[in-house]
Amino acid sequence: MLALARTGEATAGQLFRPQMGAAVVAVITGGVLWYLLHPSGSSTMEQALALGALGAVLAASVQGALCGRALRQLARTSEKVTQSKGQVVLGHRIAAALLALTVICMAAARYA
DSSP, X not given: OHHHHHHTTTTHHXXXXXXXXXXXXXXXXXXXXXXXXXSSOOSHHHHHXXXXXXXXXHHHHHIIIIIHHHHHHHHHOSTTHHHHHHHHHHHHHHHHHHHHHHHHHHHHHHHO
């Protein structure tokens, strides 16, 4: 994700579907692991993990909303190309920041 945020929209169209598929798999497996390993959900560690999980879900949502819409618009027409490309870049950058928050929360939860 961080690489896509730096490269712009150059490969965004080719990687959008695999990224969304990976996001769905990650959310499902994360939910199953949460259910199996953290049934109480009330400690500081679990609160940090929950914040990280929220960041990951928001990242997937932002990327799906901004990038998906812009990529569909780019595929349909050549109008508003610069605006659509800007939305793709913005979506990747916001998602990258949210995923960085997720990684920080996962690392902090280990020591909380």
